[in-house]
Amino acid sequence: MIKFISVTKRYKDSVPVEDFSMEISAGETAILSGRSGSGKTTILALAAALTRPTSGSIEVNGKQTAKLPEEFASLFRRESVGIIFQNYNLMPNLSTLDNVTLPLLPTKTPFRQQRERAFELMEKLGIDNKAKIAAGRLSGGEQQRASIARALINNPPIVLADEPTSNLDAKLTDKLLEIFAGIKAEGRTLLIATHDKAITESGIADKIIRTEK
Amino acid sequence: MSFLIPDIFIQIILYAILTFFFCISLYVSVRVIILWNFSDTSEKQYLLEKQTYLVSVIMKYAFAVNIPAFLIFIYANDKLSSYLTGAMCAAGVLNATIYGKYLIIFKIVNLYLSVVWLTVNHFDSRHETMPYTAVKFRMIPLLFTTFGIECTLFILHFASIDPAVPVSCCNVIFADDTSVLRTFFSEHAVSLFAAAFILTSAAFLLKRPVLHGTANVLYAIAGIAVLIYGVSPYIYELPTHKCPFCILQSGYGYTGYWFYITLFGGTASGIAAGVQTLISGTAPKRMVNVSMALNCAYLLLCAWYPVSYFLTNRTWL
Incomplete structure (x- = not known):
């Protein structure tokens, strides 16, 4: 469950999120819809405890994440959230496999299990043949899928996706929607920030939240 | 200057x-x-x-x-x-x-x-x-x-x-018996130290961390007193030389640092464990064990010099 109550995030020169409230139940798929600059990415960052709000309450899976000290916030991210970043945020010099297994490094998962889980996911996403290739040499679509695999490797109950189709063509967008349908079927909470109509009109969402002020 | x-x-x-x-x-x-x-x-x-x-x-x-x-x-x-x-x-x-x-x-x-x-x-x-x-x-x-x-x-x-x-010099300072406190410590340092050690050990064995922490305050004071009046003459091998600082010099192999590190480490972790128990209600077992181990190490260090002196010279100072 993700619950925002009167959340405001203010930077020195802008206020991307102001008095924003929303509630997404566990297992629900929600779309954050709005034009560029309407605060979608900031809302995702707040939900993932990547940043703190200026005011307001944020509760994710029963935890007041806005108040978590940094050590606990990183633990929360590791255990509860998978993030698909708009620009993928892959390590370009590491292989695809190493990128995908990165979130498991601080955990006590045995090495062999890490590899097995990564290959399982990469196979599902059709990039298992790219395992040994440096992430920087992958195409946009492949990088996108590598970042999805990385987001899912910890089996997070919540998946956050930021503009996931921004670099994809129509065919890959359909493929991505299939992947999201799979995530939804697994009972995970999915929050997608997008202004792509292909996603908003796909019928995948249980809820569409507008971010326009 | x-x-x-x-x-x-x-x-x-x-x-x-x-x-x-x-x-x-x-x-x-x-x-x-x-x-x-x-x-x-x-x-x-x-x-x-x-x-x-x-x-x-x-x-x-x-x-x-x-x-x-x-x-x-x-x-x-x-x-x-x-x-x-x-x-x-x-x-x-x-x-x-x-x-x-x-x-x-x-x-x-x-x-x-x-x-x-x-x-x-x-x-x-x-x-x-x-x-x-x-x-x-x-x-x-x-x-x-x-x-x-x-x-x-x-x-x-x-x-x-x-x-x-x-x-x-230190010889004069610590031999001065005009101070009531100094006279008390010089006469009762060993028994005070023994009592403090028994109290910390008893609190440790009875698993009472708050009492153990309090006893460590007494152990720190008694530990310094016994070092000055009971142990240091044996380190200097001179009955009139009582000083907690000369033992830090190279002439005495910087031996004083071992005394102070064990005493501070033991008493500080004991007091810290007591404070933690007081505020949280749960005792940090490892910290209490470290405290007791270092307190024992300090006791052994304090005993080593008089005993070895006695075994060599068949007399106490």
């Missing part, structure tokens, strides 16, 4: 830096005391949480620096003794002004208070809800006061030392 000695100068710079950080933390601590409400989700509370995190990190390092700074202080005093007529070690330098003995007392008190604060801070940082933030920030004004006194005494002491005036 003494300010220009590098070791003293370093400490003045250190005091200046620590004072700056203490002033920031005092300001934040006053805000925390007045405004802290963890359940509040207002901008003011979030800002306060950020500030407490920052100050906690700063103070953690400031207090951690305090521990090696104490050793530098002793070393600097020892070094300074070669400039003062009559002084053989740090005892003579500390006795050169009326501020010296209070300075060392406040330094020791602040050292232990730092450990207590670091314990509360460590415990607080292990909880998501920061349950002891208000407690640790309420301690800051007290620490600011004792630190301020220490700082003032430091300046007064080193500004008042006159190298032209002869000072008493």
Whole structure:
């Protein structure tokens, strides 16, 4: 469950999120819809405890994440959230496999299990043949899928996706929607920030939240 | 004159830096005391949480620096003794002004208070809800006061030392029996130390960490007394030479550092464990065990010199 109550995030020169409230139940798929600059990415960052709000309450899976000290916030991210970043945020010099297994490094998962889980996911996403290739040499679509695999490797109950189709063509967008349908079927909470109509009109969402002020 | 000695100068710079950080933390601590409400989700509370995190990190390092700074202080005093007529070690330098003995007392008190604060801070940082933030920030004004006194005494002491005036050496200082307290410790140091050890051991065996922590305060005092009046003559192999500082010199193999490290380590972890039990209700077993092990090590160190002297010479001093 993700619950925002009167959340405001203010930077020195802008206020991307102001008095924003929303509630997404566990297992629900929600779309954050709005034009560029309407605060979608900031809302995702707040939900993932990547940043703190200026005011307001944020509760994710029963935890007041806005108040978590940094050590606990990183633990929360590791255990509860998978993030698909708009620009993928892959390590370009590491292989695809190493990128995908990165979130498991601080955990006590045995090495062999890490590899097995990564290959399982990469196979599902059709990039298992790219395992040994440096992430920087992958195409946009492949990088996108590598970042999805990385987001899912910890089996997070919540998946956050930021503009996931921004670099994809129509065919890959359909493929991505299939992947999201799979995530939804697994009972995970999915929050997608997008202004792509292909996603908003796909019928995948249980809820569409507008971010326009 | 003494300010220009590098070791003293370093400490003045250190005091200046620590004072700056203490002033920031005092300001934040006053805000925390007045405004802290963890359940509040207002901008003011979030800002306060950020500030407490920052100050906690700063103070953690400031207090951690305090521990090696104490050793530098002793070393600097020892070094300074070669400039003062009559002084053989740090005892003579500390006795050169009326501020010296209070300075060392406040330094020791602040050292232990730092450990207590670091314990509360460590415990607080292990909880998501920061349950002891208000407690640790309420301690800051007290620490600011004792630190301020220490700082003032430091300046007064080193500004008042006159190298032209002869000072008493440790032989004279610790042999002086006009002080009631000194006479009491010189006569009862061993029995007091034995009682303190029995009390800490009993508290340890009965699994009473708060009592163990309290007993460690007594153990620290009795431990110093027994080192001065009971053990040091055996280290110096001279019945009239009673001094807690000469043992830190190279002539005695820097043996004093082992005494002080075990005594401080044992008593500080014992007191810290007591404080943690008091605020959380659960005893940190490992810390209590470390405390007891170091206290035993100190006891063995204290026993080693008289026993080996007796086995060699078949007589006690």
